[in-house]
Amino acid sequence: MDTRRHTLASLLLVLVLVMTAALSSCGTLQPRNHSPTETKAVANIRFYEGLWATQSNFCTTSIFSIPYSYKGFWDCSNDEAKSLKLQNIPAGSTIAVYDSKSRGDDDDYSVITVLKSVPEIVVGDFTHGVINQEAWTMRTKYVNGIAGKVSCAIVDIPGPHPARTKVDEPPEK
Numbered sequence: 001m002d003t004r005r006h007t008l009a010s011l012l013l014v015l016v017l018v019m020t021a022a023l024s025s026c027g028t029l030q031p032r033n034h035s036p037t038e039t040k041a042v043a044n045i046r047f048y049e050g051l052w053a054t055q056s057n058f059c060t061t062s063i064f065s066i067p068y069s070y071k072g073f074w075d076c077s078n079d080e081a082k083s084l085k086l087q088n089i090p091a092g093s094t095i096a097v098y099d100s101k102s103r104g105d106d107d108d109y110s111v112i113t114v115l116k117s118v119p120e121i122v123v124g125d126f127t128h129g130v131i132n133q134e135a136w137t138m139r140t141k142y143v144n145g146i147a148g149k150v151s152c153a154i155v156d157i158p159g160p161h162p163a164r165t166k167v168d169e170p171p172e173k
Contacts, residue, residue, distance in 0.1 A: 043068075043088040045095065045155065047081040051147070052124040054083075066090065067159035073152050081150035086121040086136075089114050093157040097126055099149035108146035112138045126150070 043063040049055035059076035079099075086095065093114040100107045110126040116135040123138060126146045131138040140146070 043090070043157065044085070045089070045153075046085040046087070047076060047150070048083045048085070049080055049148075051082050053085050053122050057085075063089075063157060066157050068155065068157040070153070070155045073150070078151050079149050081126075082147045083125055084123050086112070086114065086123070088119060089117070089121065090157060091115055091117045093155075095156075096154040097146065097150045098152045098154075099146045101152045103152055103154065105141065106143070108141060108143050108149065110138055110140040110146060112136055 043066075045061050045063070046053070046057050047059040048057055058080055059073075061070075081097065084095075084097075086093075089095075091114050094111060095114075096103075096109060096111040098104075098107070098109045103109070108126075110123075112121075112123055114121065114136050115133075118135045121133075121136050123136075126138075126140060127142060128138065128140055130140070
């Protein structure tokens with residue numbers, strides 16, 4: 001089972017990187033072609049001015065249905081974020097933060113992948129190379145530092161996988 005999770009996380013990371021290369025500017029992604037599903041709890045992505053989710057929570061986005069895809073930085077202040085909290089974000093989700101609106105791979109970025117659904121994940125900073133936790137991983141490219149320079153985010157929260165449910169039957173609980 002852990003091998004499957006690792007493979008899925010790797011595939012999602014590749015998908016995010018391919019999606020990042022294909023898109024040219026920070027803006028809204030087109031919705032996916034399947035029906036959204038209400039989440040059991042409101043999922044939140046909260047950006048903080050300080051390290052380890054301290055100081056001001058200057059930007060929060062709430063997610064009420066999945067799948068959810070977004071590319072941009074909502075109405076958040078540019079060049080402020082140093083950390084974030086993920087609340088009720090399902091496993092398989094990826095959140096990538098960039099210090100450039102062009103999201104180029106020649107500048108700083110961090111890609112966070114949620115491996116296990118837990119009530120809260122705190123990403124204390126975006127500057128470490130590779131972090132492997134039980135519930136999440138992060139891979140970072142460091143050029144001159146991303147802390148306090150986040151300008152764009154790509155969020156991909158998958159919906160229920162079709163293989164997990166049978167036609168006309170409710171999902172397993």
